[in-house]
Amino acid sequence: MTGSLTVVGLGPGAAELMTPAVSLALSEATDLVGYATYLERVPETKLGQRRHASGNRVEIDRARHALRLAAEGRKVALVSSGDPGVFAMAAAVFEAIETGDTRWRKLDIQVQPGITAMLAAAAHAGAPLGGDFCAISLSDNLKSWATIEQRLEAAAKADFVISFYNPASRARPEQLPRALAFLRQWKAPETVVLFVQAAGTPDMKLTVTTLDRADLSAADMRTLVVVGSSKTRLISRDGAAPWVYTPRSDGTS
Amino acid sequence: MTGSLTVVGLGPGAAELMTPAVSLALSEATDLVGYATYLERVPETKLGQRRHASGNRVEIDRARHALRLAAEGRKVALVSSGDPGVFAMAAAVFEAIETGDTRWRKLDIQVQPGITAMLAAAAHAGAPLGGDFCAISLSDNLKSWATIEQRLEAAAKADFVISFYNPASRARPEQLPRALAFLRQWKAPETVVLFVQAAGTPDMKLTVTTLDRADLSAADMRTLVVVGSSKTRLISRDGAAPWVYTPRSDGTS
Incomplete structure (x- = not known):
């Protein structure tokens, strides 16, 4: 599998609190997945970049959607507010991997930290x-x-x-x-x-x-x-x- | 008092994990204060910017030094690794203020968060x-x-x-x-x-x-x-x- 999934932390809201590593991951992604309110915070950076906005419920479904895109070979950034590891999307991604398609374990999965609230x-x-x-x-x-x-x-x-x-x-x-x-x-x-x-x-x-x-x-x-x-x-x-x-x-x- | 003190979190080490807000505070400072190992991480950004490096013991002394510089009208950035509020310099600064010169309470004091370890x-x-x-x-x-x-x-x-x-x-x-x-x-x-x-x-x-x-x-x-x-x-x-x-x-x- 050649796709990748990076779970990124946008930080609490202000652009100046988002790390350069997260900005880079967002700009390199072919696909952005996330709760619509958080996706709106991400500036348009790339022609042809696809956005997959969702509601804020059922995080595990959003995680699976991101994993399926990565498994198709896409370069996916899954956005969280704050830090993805603190009451946000990272744990949901690993829950989805553990209970999901075993091929997902071969994907390149990264977590990029953010300033938590x-x-x-x-x-x-x-x-x-x-x-x-x-x-x-x-x-x-x-x-x-x-x-x-x-x-x-x-x-x-x-x-x-x-x-x-x-x-x-x-x-x-x-x-x-x-x-x-x-x-x-x-x-x-x-x-x-x-x-x-x-x-x-x-x-x-x-x-x-x-x-x-x-x-x-x-x-x-x-x-x-x-x-x-x-x-x-x-x-x-x-x-x-x-x-x-x-x-x-x-x-x- | 016209001086200021910003306690900044450099993050854990990699430059791409330091927030733009911290980079800005570092570049605008007239004086950088901190443990020598952390100061070495800060790129030279400004002609005439003064660096005050110390050992890593006795945080309260470092905090007082930064406050005295700010009280002299300097624009001081006090550097912490990680986040300044998590087992780092921010609490030491407020301890120094509470027990120190009452004029320090009139200073412009800011804390800029960072990615903690x-x-x-x-x-x-x-x-x-x-x-x-x-x-x-x-x-x-x-x-x-x-x-x-x-x-x-x-x-x-x-x-x-x-x-x-x-x-x-x-x-x-x-x-x-x-x-x-x-x-x-x-x-x-x-x-x-x-x-x-x-x-x-x-x-x-x-x-x-x-x-x-x-x-x-x-x-x-x-x-x-x-x-x-x-x-x-x-x-x-x-x-x-x-x-x-x-x-x-x-x-x-």
Whole structure:
């Protein structure tokens, strides 16, 4: 098989946060596959390049479509927002390969990393990920709520900074309120909470609040939520939002 | 104060993984501050640009040096490897601001994200971060070993994929063996373990092994270690290293 598939991370949105390696992969591809909203971000670079836009559901079908094109000898770029390996398309591709046509294992498959939303959001706020941290998807399409609660409890007890991906959607508006209510059992009310909407885009909006005061109506699927550790703190400034950071030391060394 | 400080993430090493936003910040700076090895990666871009190279210890001193230059009106870029917010320079800068000259709070401070080693390593291996995951620094300069063990136990029990930063150094060769021995109490011997040396550079080397067989002599400070969840798995290929991925589903939904 001579085709190839590169799963690329576009980064959070702004063109200046997309790596040159991803730009190159996009420009060399004969076929671009991806959720329509993400494909729209890719500039037209090449005459005859084909675009295969889809809805944002059923990632495994999009992965299979990309693999079939590659198996036909096409040079395919499958686009993800952020980083393809963080709650995005890369795992779906390997699931499709494992359960699919054995000839797909002979394809040239590459993953090109990108700036994931958590990094762009943190950079905008200051350095909230300065200590040990974890990332949890609140989508329960793929795991039970019991699993999510188990991870929240562990993360709270071990005092990780917690980033939530996919915190809310029209189909699942209750996930984020449930998660924060659950965390209030374990974490102090004054724990710093950040909402970063459209992280890494010109529309980026940062809200700094606390666990007991968080207004959840602000969160949508484009929001990255960071719940601080017990050490996460603010540096106040005149006339500007405070910086938020987590010290590198937890005071126990 | 008219000076500025931008804390930039160079990414893991290869120039094509550095974002255009970081390239721009580097080219616009009057002064570059950073660990000498990282500064060497930055191409000469501007006549008269000053470079302030340091050793890799005592990050807080480097942060203060950068802040003093900015306070003098210089346009400073402070370089980090990977992402500045992940076990790198951004938190040190905010620690320095909080405890330092109150006029530093009036400076224009920006953080420009980069591809952190965990993302480059994961992309090279397949999609090992496909589920929920955490990142733990094994450096105990800044926290006690008891804190590290508490986090390891929590991460194991909640079945996070675990990425270890700073797994070993000449001064602390015992940290990684201790961490993996501790994890063996909680995780199955056949748990997938990855060693990715020099992730995201032309010298990148991937070793795929298991928790009971891991050869720790391969790890140094440039190694990113990933310990899989119970779901992390391999896809075998003829004549090539297996792909490693973690399914998006944990089978409980």
